[in-house]
Every structure is written in C-alpha cells, then in structure tokens.
Amino acid sequence: MTKEIENRIPRLYETEEIETDEKVVQVKFFGANGWTWYGVEYDPEDKLFFGLVDGFEREWGYFSLNELEEVNRQYPFPMIERDLYFEPTKIKDLNL
Known part of the structure; x- marks a missing residue:
C-alpha cells in the first residue's frame, strides 16, 4: 500500500451514497490461491478496507491489510x- 493510494482512497463509509456499480476500486490485491x-x-x-472480495464467493465486506501482510510473512x-x-x-x- 503506497502513500499515494492511501491519500486517494475514500475513508470508510464515504461512498455509502454511491450506487454499487458506480463505486471506484482504488487498489487491487491478488493471491496465489486465486482470490x-x-x-x-x-x-x-486500523488498516481496514471495505470492498469486493472475489474468493469462494464474490461478496462485499471488510478485509484487513494486516491480515494480507501476515499471510506473506x-x-x-x-x-x-x-x-x-x-x-x-x-x-x-x-x-467480473
């Protein structure tokens, strides 16, 4: 996660009024597991994202940058x- 992305990405709940299809993804992570x-x-x-997770299912929710980094460690x-x-x-x- 770069400072540029961190400065650009809306804070939690700032896009609540925007329709789902119109929301803008600011950052994408991908895993060796296909997620x-x-x-x-x-x-x-809190290093917490809200966004779309495409894994076993495709669903909206929260995910933690700390947890993604922990997997890599x-x-x-x-x-x-x-x-x-x-x-x-x-x-x-x-x-998608």
Missing part, C-alpha cells in the same frame, strides 16, 4: 500481492 481483493474504502488507522515468497498496474476502475467496468 482477489478490491479496495474501495480504507481506514488507515508465513512464506518465503509473497502469496498476496498488490497489482502494481491497476488503475482506479468503477465496479461496473471490472469485467
């Missing part, structure tokens, strides 16, 4: 990475 995490809102103090190589080439994209334009 993808799309961050729409973020609380930098358990292995000799990163299991979860931030998509370095991802540009902010509306949910409706993700082609």
Whole structure:
C-alpha cells in the first residue's frame, strides 16, 4: 500500500451514497490461491478496507491489510500481492 493510494482512497463509509456499480476500486490485491481483493474504502488507522472480495464467493465486506501482510510473512515468497498496474476502475467496468 503506497502513500499515494492511501491519500486517494475514500475513508470508510464515504461512498455509502454511491450506487454499487458506480463505486471506484482504488487498489487491487491478488493471491496465489486465486482470490482477489478490491479496495474501495480504507481506514488507515486500523488498516481496514471495505470492498469486493472475489474468493469462494464474490461478496462485499471488510478485509484487513494486516491480515494480507501476515499471510506473506508465513512464506518465503509473497502469496498476496498488490497489482502494481491497476488503475482506479468503477465496479461496473471490472469485467467480473
């Protein structure tokens, strides 16, 4: 997570009034397990995201940057990475 993304991403609950398909994903993480995490809102103090998680199911919810980082500390190589080439994209334009 870069400072640029942290400064750009809306804080938790700031996009509540925006329709789901119009919400903008600001950051994308992907895992070796095939899961993808799309961050729409973020609380930098708690390192907590709200966004779309595409795993066993595709669902909206909260996920923790600390937990994603903890997974990586358990292995000799990163299991979860931030998509370095991802540009902010509306949910409706993700082609899910």
